[in-house]
Amino acid sequence: xxxxxxxxxxxxxxxxQRFPLLSLIVxxxxxxxxxxxxxxxxxxxxxxxxxxxxxxxxxxxSATPQAVANIxxxxxxNRPITTRYVEWLGNAVHGDxxxxxxxxxxxxxxxxxxxxxxxxxxAFAALISVPLAVGLGMLAVHFRNRLxxxxxxxxxxxAISLPExxxxxxxxxxxxxxxxxxxxxxxxxxxxxLLDRLKAIALPTATLVLVVLAHMMRMTRAAILSVMxxxxxxTAELKGLSAYRAIVKHAAPNALAPIINVVALNxxxxxxxxxxxEVVFVYPGMGQYMVDAVTVRDMPVVxxxxxxxxxxxxxxxxxxxxxxxxxxxxxRHPR
Amino acid sequence: MSDYTxxxxxxxxxxxxxxxxxxxxxxxxxxxLALADALFTESAMAAEPKHGGHLKLGLExxxxxxxxxxxxxxxxxxxxxxxxxxxxxxxxxxxxGAAVPSLAESWEPSKDxxxxxxxxxxxxxxxxxxxxxIDDVVATLKRxxxxxxxxxxxxxxxxxxxxxxxxxNLVLTLTEGNADMPLLLTDYHLVIQPNGGNDDPFASIGTGxxxxxxxxxxxxxxxxxxxxxxxxxxxxxxxIEIIGMNDATARIAALxxxxxxxxxxxxxxxxxxxxxxxxxxxxxxxxxxxxVFIMHCNTAPFDxxxxxxALKYAMDRETMVKKILxxxxxxxxxxxxxxxxxxxxxxxxxxxxxxDKASFHYKKSGHxxxxxxxxxxxxxxGAVDAAVLYQESCKKxxxxxxxxxxxxxxxxxxxxxVQPFSTSYWGGRPTQDQMYSTAYLSxxxxxxxxxxxxxxxxxxxxxxxxxxxxxxKEMYRSMAMMVRDEGGVILPxxxxxxxxxxxxxxxxxxxxxxDMSNGYVATRVWLDA
Numbered sequence: 001x002x003x004x005x006x007x008x009x010x011x012x013x014x015x016x017q018r019f020p021l022l023s024l025i026v027x028x029x030x031x032x033x034x035x036x037x038x039x040x041x042x043x044x045x046x047x048x049x050x051x052x053x054x055x056x057x058x059x060x061x062s063a064t065p066q067a068v069a070n071i072x073x074x075x076x077x078n079r080p081i082t083t084r085y086v087e088w089l090g091n092a093v094h095g096d097x098x099x100x101x102x103x104x105x106x107x108x109x110x111x112x113x114x115x116x117x118x119x120x121x122x123a124f125a126a127l128i129s130v131p132l133a134v135g136l137g138m139l140a141v142h143f144r145n146r147l148x149x150x151x152x153x154x155x156x157x158x159a160i161s162l163p164e165x166x167x168x169x170x171x172x173x174x175x176x177x178x179x180x181x182x183x184x185x186x187x188x189x190x191x192x193x194l195l196d197r198l199k200a201i202a203l204p205t206a207t208l209v210l211v212v213l214a215h216m217m218r219m220t221r222a223a224i225l226s227v228m229x230x231x232x233x234x235t236a237e238l239k240g241l242s243a244y245r246a247i248v249k250h251a252a253p254n255a256l257a258p259i260i261n262v263v264a265l266n267x268x269x270x271x272x273x274x275x276x277x278e279v280v281f282v283y284p285g286m287g288q289y290m291v292d293a294v295t296v297r298d299m300p301v302v303x304x305x306x307x308x309x310x311x312x313x314x315x316x317x318x319x320x321x322x323x324x325x326x327x328x329x330x331x332r333h334p335r
Numbered sequence: 336m337s338d339y340t341x342x343x344x345x346x347x348x349x350x351x352x353x354x355x356x357x358x359x360x361x362x363x364x365x366x367x368l369a370l371a372d373a374l375f376t377e378s379a380m381a382a383e384p385k386h387g388g389h390l391k392l393g394l395e396x397x398x399x400x401x402x403x404x405x406x407x408x409x410x411x412x413x414x415x416x417x418x419x420x421x422x423x424x425x426x427x428x429x430x431x432g433a434a435v436p437s438l439a440e441s442w443e444p445s446k447d448x449x450x451x452x453x454x455x456x457x458x459x460x461x462x463x464x465x466x467x468x469i470d471d472v473v474a475t476l477k478r479x480x481x482x483x484x485x486x487x488x489x490x491x492x493x494x495x496x497x498x499x500x501x502x503x504n505l506v507l508t509l510t511e512g513n514a515d516m517p518l519l520l521t522d523y524h525l526v527i528q529p530n531g532g533n534d535d536p537f538a539s540i541g542t543g544x545x546x547x548x549x550x551x552x553x554x555x556x557x558x559x560x561x562x563x564x565x566x567x568x569x570x571x572x573x574x575i576e577i578i579g580m581n582d583a584t585a586r587i588a589a590l591x592x593x594x595x596x597x598x599x600x601x602x603x604x605x606x607x608x609x610x611x612x613x614x615x616x617x618x619x620x621x622x623x624x625x626x627v628f629i630m631h632c633n634t635a636p637f638d639x640x641x642x643x644x645a646l647k648y649a650m651d652r653e654t655m656v657k658k659i660l661x662x663x664x665x666x667x668x669x670x671x672x673x674x675x676x677x678x679x680x681x682x683x684x685x686x687x688x689x690x691d692k693a694s695f696h697y698k699k700s701g702h703x704x705x706x707x708x709x710x711x712x713x714x715x716x717g718a719v720d721a722a723v724l725y726q727e728s729c730k731k732x733x734x735x736x737x738x739x740x741x742x743x744x745x746x747x748x749x750x751x752x753v754q755p756f757s758t759s760y761w762g763g764r765p766t767q768d769q770m771y772s773t774a775y776l777s778x779x780x781x782x783x784x785x786x787x788x789x790x791x792x793x794x795x796x797x798x799x800x801x802x803x804x805x806x807x808k809e810m811y812r813s814m815a816m817m818v819r820d821e822g823g824v825i826l827p828x829x830x831x832x833x834x835x836x837x838x839x840x841x842x843x844x845x846x847x848x849x850d851m852s853n854g855y856v857a858t859r860v861w862l863d864a
Binding site for chain 2: 050067070074103104110114172180183279284288
């Protein structure tokens with residue numbers, strides 16, 4: 001489509017040529033919505049296909065066929081799947097995820113609280129890890145193949161090689177049990193003041209920072225290095241620019257796209273991938289919420305969590321794509 | 336002081352040993368009279384309950400899906416919270432398991448044990464200031480027996496035909512005689528609520544020693560002392576905080592760093608490590624829960640009693656208790672009852688590991704080829720290891736067991752009670768009758784061994800309405816022998832409830848009824864500064 005000759009330009013394409021950035025953004029947004037819709041079908045269908053059902057799982061060994069039948073009828077599980085899907089999606093679009101089958105609480109309300117907790121932890125971890133990673137990456141490039149670079153590399157490799165629960169346990173062992181200087185468990189609740197909250201999340205934040213730091217740092221380093229080996233950097237060097245100026249002024253902007261991508265990926269991970277950290281630190285976030293719901297097949301909750309996780313992932317990726325396009329004009333004109 | 340006398344002293348402190356018993360044993364252990372006397376006084380002083388303080392519990396079993404409605408209590412977390420704010424009509428004695436009064440002051444059965452009259456206690460107030468009346472009691476029981484109810488107590492309550500008030504008394508009419516009726520009312524779902532909880536099942540208003548202040552499902556609950564509690568012998572701490580901790584390592588870390596006073600579900604594998612922490616005490620209580628290997632008596636090849644016997648003799652129970660329970664348990668004898676039950680049939684010979692007998696019965700059964708055993712880590716902690724251990728002990732008897740590891744997800748729906756040979760767990764029941772009726776009666780919903788024996792069923796029903804204890808005990812003995820020698824259950828072990836606390840926690844009652852001091856831990860202990 002990009003090779004269409006100008007004489008046969010359609011009105012839509014003319015808009016595209018005149019506002020390449022805006023149209024790309026609109027395109028991305030529409031694509032994201034379509035993707036989200038597809039995911040919603042997958043989530044609903046996938047959960048239907050799971051073995052076991054809520055009534056028997058929830059009641060466990062104390063279930064009688066009578067109680068099981070009562071629950072099924074009560075939840076309307078005997079209606080066709082398409083009816084239930086359409087109804088669910090219709091409500092979800094309005095922000096209503098129904099009520100939890102198990103606790104009869106409003107899912108939206110619960111998620112509001114849990115998502116808030118997850119985002120708080122993620123934001124705090126991101127606030128520390130992103131600047132630290134990018135900074136360390138640049139430092140590593142500056143001291144390329146010298147001692148500081150090697151130290152940064154070894155430490156970050158070690159951190160990324162350890163599973164996160166293990167890092168968590170190590171931190172608990174040293175700072176919680178041995179020295180007793182950190183708060184554990186990291187349970188946060190309504191009406192807790194900010195300082196207590198920050199104290200409570202110190203250890204999980206540290207764990208998350210260690211887990212995501214290496215990935216972002218190494219990507220930053222690699223991206224800048226690949227730019228450094230290009231011809232214009234050689235020119236910059238031959239022009240006699242200082243190494244610092246060459247990195248910050250010329251290399252960094254061109255390395256932004258891959259860095260933004262890896263940062264977005266890690267931010268998404270901080271929100272949707274921290275289940276293990278939440279369990280280890282007893283932190284009431286989304287991951288823990290979803291795990292609890294999956295164990296008893298509490299479908300409204302699982303579906304809502306799945307959809308929100310997907311939305312966070314898609315949104316962050318979309319933002320990353322758009323930012324990458326803004327940072328690198330060449331991406332605006334696909335060849 | 337020797338470990339033994341230390342142990343004796345701690346039993347005095349926790350209220351489990353009288354002066355007479357203590358002196359006898361301490362002097363037998365070589366202590367002088369004066370020294371033993373001084374030690375007893377000191378320990379007994381420590382046994383004097385102290386009031387006040389903030390008790391923190393870190394419990395496994397909470398989930399975001401927990402409901403505040405007592406009818407739907409399921410997790411350990413809710414079990415413990417419910418016992419703090421609510422009372423049942425009847426409690427069970429921690430040491431003997433017999434029914435003792437709570438909101439019901441006394442009771443009287445008819446001669447055939449079909450009609451039961453309960454006298455309801457006067458002068459008890461709910462947390463909202465309202466007096467407890469007979470109407471609240473009737474409404475509560477009716478809510479849990481309604482056939483449309485989703486109550487976890489529905490199975491227990493279905494033998495009740497009619498619930499009515501007779502003046503201030505509660506009269507229950509059963510479908511058939513049941514000598515254990517009062518014990519059924521100790522079920523933790525049956526919290527007496529104002530108007531039975533019909534107005535607002537989630538209100539958490541009861542007559543218990545604590546009022547629920549805040550609650551976040553699966554995360555945290557806080558409770559404060561109910562100043563108008565009708566009982567003085569409980570509720571020593573001022574406030575309670577219960578934190579959901581589903582990760583075993585998190586619980587251990589929280590306890591050993593002193594962030595919580597008590598944790599449940601200590602893994603037998605790590606208990607020895609936890610013991611090394613200076614401020615920690617391990618609390619192991621003998622219980623009725625048991626781990627089982629279940630065979631369907633009506634499905635080939637397990638429809639052959641010789642094969643079943645072969646598989647029973649091929650079980651090395653001692654090793655199971657040592658390896659899987661870390662020693663925190665007792666060997667089982669292939670029937671689901673142990674000495675913590677009232678009317679336990681004593682003197683039944685303990686079945687032991689005997690490869691020769693196993694091999695004899697195996698040959699006699701005419702079965703050849705391997706036997707498929709399905710298991711999963713969710714069946715009970717260490718179930719997969721137990722299956723492999725069993726495989727080894729069977730090998731010596733010439734029996735080849737094929738162990739199939741099933742996914743934990745959906746195990747209870749797709750494997751347990753469906754496949755002919757699998758591993759499972761039973762939590763025990765308040766009475767022998769209930770245990771057998773739940774899992775061994777021909778028409779029981781959870782007859783997971785497909786034990787179909789009309790003579791057993793008949794005996795069970797007869798024993799149920801038999802008020803003469805000696806006769807009843809004899810009947811239970813016959814039933815135990817039937818299950819042991821012809822049933823489909825291989826029962827290697829009864830597991831202890833293993834919990835742990837810091838040393839500040841005093842007065843812990845080792846209740847044989849259920850885990851965590853039968854759920855009453857928070858209302859029974861006090862904190863020693």
